[in-house]
Amino acid sequence: MEADVTHHIIVPRHDLGLFDTLAGERTPLHAAGSFLPRLMLSIPPVNIWLNVRKPYPPIRGWIAQQIVKLSAAASLDVDIVLLVDSDIVFIRPVDTRTYAPSGEVVLYRKEDGVDESLPRHRLWHQVARRLLGLPPAEPGPLPDYICSPCAWQPSVVRAMLERVEAATGRPWATAVGGELHFSEMVLYGVYVEEVLGLAGRETTSDMLCVNHYDEVPLDRFTLGQLLSSVRAADVAVMISAKSGTSLKDRRQALTEFSNYS
Structure with missing residues (x-):
């Protein structure tokens, strides 16, 4: 990693011991649960969480993982956050210029990337729009915002989550946790495009x-x-x-x- 990059390692609490040797000043180690609300409880041995405020439906592990990503990104006082799942391997150095060459994070956006062959992606769009208080999407192809790795601007994430709370009248984690279908990357992309607007904003369809x-x-x-x-x-x-x-x-x-x- 370049000198201005910090790698936050986020793993389940029971796996912390496996990553102890990697922890350091530029590689802080976190338990995933520390980014979840205290009222969101794990239900072992199944990968399900329970929100005490809204116990039904229970929160599937995949949804809880996305809440962790949103919470972690919103909590960091940095210029850019890069979401990197464990099945990604870097083959070349990266720094802020890689994903924000002009100083602003470039939005991954594939024009008309969501068509009738991707009904689940379209559902993610509709859920995102509802959480943001936007009208349903028009028929026809939609942009795809899902990429790996995925670059976000934390200040945008914080504003987006405030918008979700204003639109739903609930804490954002409760609103997201109550969904059966959800994509954090689609939520971010729809917010940037539909709320902030693309005018003057750089986009790319290249994941690098x-x-x-x-x-x-x-x-x-x-x-x-x-x-x-x-x-x-x-x-x-x-x-x-x-x-x-x-x-x-x-x-x-x-x-x-x-x-x-």
Whole structure:
């Protein structure tokens, strides 16, 4: 990491001991639960949380994870936050100029990226608009804001969450936790585009990352094919944990790539 980058490591509380050796001044270690409201309780052994204020529906782990991301981003007094899931590996250095070359965070936005083949994405758009107090989206293709890694401006996140509270009349985490379908990246993108406006704002459809989203395992040959598509501008590689790709193969392929690139 570049000198002006701090890597906040956020893991479940029971995994803190596994990451102790990584903790340092520029790599603070956090329990994920510390970014959730105190009234939001974990229900072991299932990956479900219960909001005491609104116990039904229970909060699925995937929704709780997104609340953690929103809360963590809003809490940081920094210029830019980069959301990096554990299945992303950086292959080149990054700093604030990577995702904010002119000083303002560039919004990832793929024009007409959500069509009839992605009904769940469209549902995420409708939920985001309702949480923000916006009218339903018009029929037809919608922009896609989902990317990995994902760059946010914390001051924008804070204003967005205030808007959710004003529109719903509830604490933002309670409002989000009450949803069965939700995307934090779509919420951010819809807020920036529909509330703040795109005039004068830089957008991009380039993630600067090579991605393997399919739930199909890669072997040494297909890993090599994936890495051969890396461009000079790319800074990361994402191989979905759901793909079932061997961790040993993944590490060996990435090590060989870094040695020869």
